[in-house]
Amino acid sequence: MRKSQPQKSSKTKLSKLRIIAGEWRSRQLPIPNVEGLRPTPDRVRETLFNWINPYIPGASCGDFFCGSGALGFEALSRGAKHLTFVDSSKVVARQMAENLTTLNAKNASVVTQNAAIFLGSTPSTPLDIIFLDPPFRKGWLAQIIPLLEKGWLAERAFVYIEMEKETSLPDLPEHWTLSKEKIAGQLVYRLFEVVSPTIDI
Numbered sequence: 001m002r003k004s005q006p007q008k009s010s011k012t013k014l015s016k017l018r019i020i021a022g023e024w025r026s027r028q029l030p031i032p033n034v035e036g037l038r039p040t041p042d043r044v045r046e047t048l049f050n051w052i053n054p055y056i057p058g059a060s061c062g063d064f065f066c067g068s069g070a071l072g073f074e075a076l077s078r079g080a081k082h083l084t085f086v087d088s089s090k091v092v093a094r095q096m097a098e099n100l101t102t103l104n105a106k107n108a109s110v111v112t113q114n115a116a117i118f119l120g121s122t123p124s125t126p127l128d129i130i131f132l133d134p135p136f137r138k139g140w141l142a143q144i145i146p147l148l149e150k151g152w153l154a155e156r157a158f159v160y161i162e163m164e165k166e167t168s169l170p171d172l173p174e175h176w177t178l179s180k181e182k183i184a185g186q187l188v189y190r191l192f193e194v195v196s197p198t199i200d201i
Contacts, residue, residue: 022077032095
């Protein structure tokens, strides 16, 4: 007789995200099971937060195309005042909400929406730090960056951009200054400091 095969569990075991530092240091959170999701590598995340750590406490932040939520949760753990997670995937949004509940985090909101549509609305408050890690090779940055200029940036803000190495950045406003830049494998990540231009009255 043919042996019966063991049945596979109907539940897929989720990967885990480890928070590096701060209030929730070493806590592990489930990563949503979504095709094409690319969590920011630990080494890249550690470098990024070494760059911006002095500016995080009390900062209002946005994690657009949040995916695993790695950048947003790390910022919250290190003292961000508020974090807005935005992603078009309902699966991602549900996992972000569950992870916030697990952490008992009250200072974050989750928006299930296309990032370009969300940024086309009027912001309730400008953001001090913005994380942009859009899907590769989709042309998202050319759409998103002009929208950030419509009231989303605080007078002095930092914008982190993670993208594929072979693609060029779209044209940036003159008051965006490249602060840091590194390459890790097939991706390049950059930190821009954005200071609002002075207006002569």
